Amino acid sequence: xxxxxxxxxxxxxxxxxxxxxxxxxxxxxxxxxxxxxxxxxxxxxxxxxxxxxxxxxxxxxxxxxxxxxxxxxxxxxxxxxxxxxxxxxxxxxxxxxxxxxxxxxxxxxxxxxxxxxxxxxxxxxxxxxxxxxxxxxxxxxxxxxxxxxxxxxxxxxxxxxxxxxxxxxxxxxxxxxxxxxxxxxxxxxxxxxxxxxxxxxxxxxxxxxxxxxxxxxxxxxxxxxxxxxxxxxxxxxxxxxxxxxxxxxxxxxxxxxxxxxxxxxxxxxxxxxxxxxxxxxxxxxxxxxxxxxxxxxxxxxxxxxxxxxxxxxxxxxxxxxxxxxxxxxxxxxxxxxxxxxxxxxxxxx
Amino acid sequence: xxxxxxxxxxxxxxxxxxxxxxxxxxxxxxxxxxxxxxxxxxxxxxxxxxxxxxxxxxxxxxxxxxxxxxxxxxxxxxxxxxxxxxxxxxxxxxxxxxxxxxxxxxxxxxxxxxxxxxxxxxxxxxxxxxxxxxxxxxxxxxxxxxxxxxxxxxxxxxxxxxxxxxxxxxxxxxxxxxxxxxxxxxxxxxxxxxxxxxxxxxxxxxxxxxxxxxxxxxxxxxxxxxxxxxxxxxxxxxxxxxxxxxxxxxxxxxxxxxxxxxxxxxxxxxxxxxxxxxxxxxxxxxxxxxxxxxxxxxxxxxxxxxxxxxxxxxxxxxxxxxxxxxxxxxxxxxxxxxxxxxxxxxxxx
Ligand SMILES: CC(C)[C@H](C(=O)O)[C@@H](O)C(=O)O
Ligand SMILES: CC(C)[C@H](C(=O)O)[C@@H](O)C(=O)O
Numbered sequence: 001x002x003x004x005x006x007x008x009x010x011x012x013x014x015x016x017x018x019x020x021x022x023x024x025x026x027x028x029x030x031x032x033x034x035x036x037x038x039x040x041x042x043x044x045x046x047x048x049x050x051x052x053x054x055x056x057x058x059x060x061x062x063x064x065x066x067x068x069x070x071x072x073x074x075x076x077x078x079x080x081x082x083x084x085x086x087x088x089x090x091x092x093x094x095x096x097x098x099x100x101x102x103x104x105x106x107x108x109x110x111x112x113x114x115x116x117x118x119x120x121x122x123x124x125x126x127x128x129x130x131x132x133x134x135x136x137x138x139x140x141x142x143x144x145x146x147x148x149x150x151x152x153x154x155x156x157x158x159x160x161x162x163x164x165x166x167x168x169x170x171x172x173x174x175x176x177x178x179x180x181x182x183x184x185x186x187x188x189x190x191x192x193x194x195x196x197x198x199x200x201x202x203x204x205x206x207x208x209x210x211x212x213x214x215x216x217x218x219x220x221x222x223x224x225x226x227x228x229x230x231x232x233x234x235x236x237x238x239x240x241x242x243x244x245x246x247x248x249x250x251x252x253x254x255x256x257x258x259x260x261x262x263x264x265x266x267x268x269x270x271x272x273x274x275x276x277x278x279x280x281x282x283x284x285x286x287x288x289x290x291x292x293x294x295x296x297x298x299x300x301x302x303x304x305x306x307x308x309x310x311x312x313x314x315x316x317x318x319x320x321x322x323x324x325x326x327x328x329x330x331x332x333x334x335x336x337x338x339x340x341x342x343x344x345x346x347x348x349x
Numbered sequence: 350x351x352x353x354x355x356x357x358x359x360x361x362x363x364x365x366x367x368x369x370x371x372x373x374x375x376x377x378x379x380x381x382x383x384x385x386x387x388x389x390x391x392x393x394x395x396x397x398x399x400x401x402x403x404x405x406x407x408x409x410x411x412x413x414x415x416x417x418x419x420x421x422x423x424x425x426x427x428x429x430x431x432x433x434x435x436x437x438x439x440x441x442x443x444x445x446x447x448x449x450x451x452x453x454x455x456x457x458x459x460x461x462x463x464x465x466x467x468x469x470x471x472x473x474x475x476x477x478x479x480x481x482x483x484x485x486x487x488x489x490x491x492x493x494x495x496x497x498x499x500x501x502x503x504x505x506x507x508x509x510x511x512x513x514x515x516x517x518x519x520x521x522x523x524x525x526x527x528x529x530x531x532x533x534x535x536x537x538x539x540x541x542x543x544x545x546x547x548x549x550x551x552x553x554x555x556x557x558x559x560x561x562x563x564x565x566x567x568x569x570x571x572x573x574x575x576x577x578x579x580x581x582x583x584x585x586x587x588x589x590x591x592x593x594x595x596x597x598x599x600x601x602x603x604x605x606x607x608x609x610x611x612x613x614x615x616x617x618x619x620x621x622x623x624x625x626x627x628x629x630x631x632x633x634x635x636x637x638x639x640x641x642x643x644x645x646x647x648x649x650x651x652x653x654x655x656x657x658x659x660x661x662x663x664x665x666x667x668x669x670x671x672x673x674x675x676x677x678x679x680x681x682x683x684x685x686x687x688x689x690x691x692x693x694x695x696x697x698x
Contacts, residue, residue: 079540085539085540085543085546085547085550086539086540086541086543086546086547089540089541090541090543094541116469117469118468118469118470118578118579119467119468119469119578120465120466120467120468120469121467137486137505137507137541137542138541140543142506142507142542142544142545143544144544144547144548147548148551149511150511150512150515151510151511151512152510152511152548153508153509153510153511154509154510154544154545154547154548155506155507155508155509155544155545156486156506156507156509156542156544156545157491157504157505157506157507158486158491158504158505158506158507159502159504160502160503160504160505161500161501161502161503162498162499162500162501162502163499163500166499189592189595190434190435191428191434191435191438192435192438192439192443192486192487192592192595193486193491193505194434194435194439194489195491195492195493195503195504195505196491196503196504196505197434197435198434198435198493198503199493199496199501199503201434202497221595221596222595222596222598222599222600223599223631225574225596225597225599225600225603226599226600226602226603226608228600229467229468229578229600229603229604230467230603230607243538243541246538246541246570246571247570247571247574247596248574249571250571250572250574250575251571251574251575251577251578251600253575254574254575254578254579255578258579259575282572
């Protein structure tokens with residue numbers, strides 16, 4: 001299939017290992033896209049800790065508008081210990097997710113037989129978490145009074161709307177329907193967070209009537225963490241809120257071969273703005289610039305990117321190249337770019 | 350040591366397997382206390398799903414005041430699928446925790462070599478989570494508007510005060526100081542929940558100056574779940590908020606031999622009201638009344654109870670009996686009361 005199509009890609013390498021792993025992801029994307037007559041026209045955005053230290057800026061509104069004009073965004077990692085916690089997260093990463101309405105934060109987990117899991121018997125793990133991306137405790141609502149005094153009070157408000165919950169729940173059901181096991185698990189804490197929890201539960205129950213072929217169950221988030229280590233193979237599609245999704249997807253990554261393999265898509269399913277693809281891992285400043293980072297998660301994120309753009313064959317080629325590479329890992333150390341080269345070569349076919 | 354002391358114990362068996370495991374816990378408590386000239390004068394409270402179905406009542410204010418007159422509370426488990434989610438949790442369990450100011454929710458985790466962990470190499474796991482018990486997203490603040498309509502909005506408010514955070518942080522530092530490794534890890538999500546997260550971080554940093562011998566570190570809750578499966582031996586004392594504590598203690602229980610062994614204390618360190626001891630597990634209605642439940646977590650909770658009442662030798666005897674029992678487990682099925690009998694016999698010495 002040759003489409004001769006050109007996509008506009010905004011690239012944000014970001015902090016720490018972000019630029020290194022992003023370089024490998026782009027290498028693979030170029031190697032594959034050539035085969036399908038597709039090109040990616042890139043614009044790099046210099047955003048993150050360095051920029052903030054130099055200018056005090058995180059993401060200017062004008063830049064955001066420019067980024068909005070692209071077909072997709074590839075992001076490395078954001079965050080650095082030299083920047084106060086929250087500044088880059090809220091001013092850059094979450095600003096992009098919220099402004100571009102990335103309400104589906106898609107995080108697949110798979111155990112590759114050849115990659116060690118910390119679990120003794122992980123079983124056949126192959127599930128995907130659909131994490132809500134634009135509501136919950138991530139909205140930045142809340143505040144603090146009398147800061148620094150013994151009378152300080154700080155609040156965080158989790159905001160949940162029928163509008164926001166229903167659209168992500170529908171997306172999760174559709175994904176469950178496209179998978180062989182057709183199972184959906186809602187993860188929440190509706191025995192304590194009764195207002196939000198009941199909205200989520202009622203919404204899942206209501207949408208379920210339109211998807212009679214999907215098996216639905218519910219787990220409290222605390223119980224879900226137990227199953228993620230005792231029986232992760234039980235999961236197919238998980239739908240959950242922004243914070244619970246953050247927590248369980250790191251755990252999911254850890255049990256399925258590590259955070260070096262976990263890819264994610266911040267997706268705007270309505271395509272009213274570009275979606276953004278990024279590894280689940282952070283900027284890992286301790287190993288930055290040393291060619292020690294595993295670029296696989298960033299590379300797998302480009303597979304999600306291709307899939308989102310309708311380039312399903314390219315996505316499959318990237319995934320197959322990664323799987324083949326993983327299966328032949330011997331444990332010998334390779335540099336970041338050696339891993340990227342190896343996967344790019346396989347992906348080019 | 351013979352004290353000839355009598356303690357008033359309020360007993361809430363509760364729902365599902367709660368009454369069964371509580372019976373074994375009391376069996377062990379009686380067997381041990383006899384050796385130390387201590388007696389426990391019990392009052393049983395019929396609270397939980399059955400009571401709610403019959404009367405619509407969860408916990409009456411008059412009962413709460415009566416319970417307040419005791420030296421300690423032993424609780425089995427609360428919750429049943431026939432009761433709307435949240436009714437018993439908020440009306441009974443959380444009502445007790447909040448009204449009796451149980452601001453330290455203490456949850457130790459240990460890997461017993463003979464008990465299988467789902468982790469391939471758990472290492473030497475021996476840590477304790479100090480979970481805040483009276484604030485955070487558990488306060489019941491929040492609400493919902495236009496429920497059941499497409500315009501519904503539901504909020505949950507996490508409430509954090511300097512008063513509430515400082516007292517639990519101080520308690521955690523004191524516990525860290527009494528342990529050989531002298532290490533404290535704050536778990537939060539201060540890159541997103543900046544108001545609450547910064548209050549927690551600032552408080553830990555401030556109290557740390559009074560405990561120069563304690564090594565302090567910080568982990569985001571998502572990263573903490575990774576370490577709990579890749580390197581749980583790194584933890585000594587963890588201090589965290591109510592919701593993060595709920596999540597990571599279930600995970601901690603799962604990686605260290607299962608929820609059947611996880612004990613907890615809801616502690617009022619100032620002793621202005623009785624503390625409450627309960628297994629971390631739930632009511633497990635699917636196996637209720639079948640003598641299939643493992644009462645070990647309930648039994649270990651009585652060790653925490655004795656410790657809190659200053660009966661340190663009795664506490665040690667119960668722990669030693671449990672450890673010995675666990676070490677000789679062969680995998681052969683025993684009934685709930687057989688396990689209780691075996692541990693009681695050992696504990697009696
Ligand atoms: C960096 C942080 C704001 C972010 C999040 O909490 O969403 C990260 O943990 C993630 O999971 O992508
Ligand atoms: C039953 C529920 C309200 C409770 C909690 O969330 O605290 C339980 O999960 C626990 O950990 O004791």
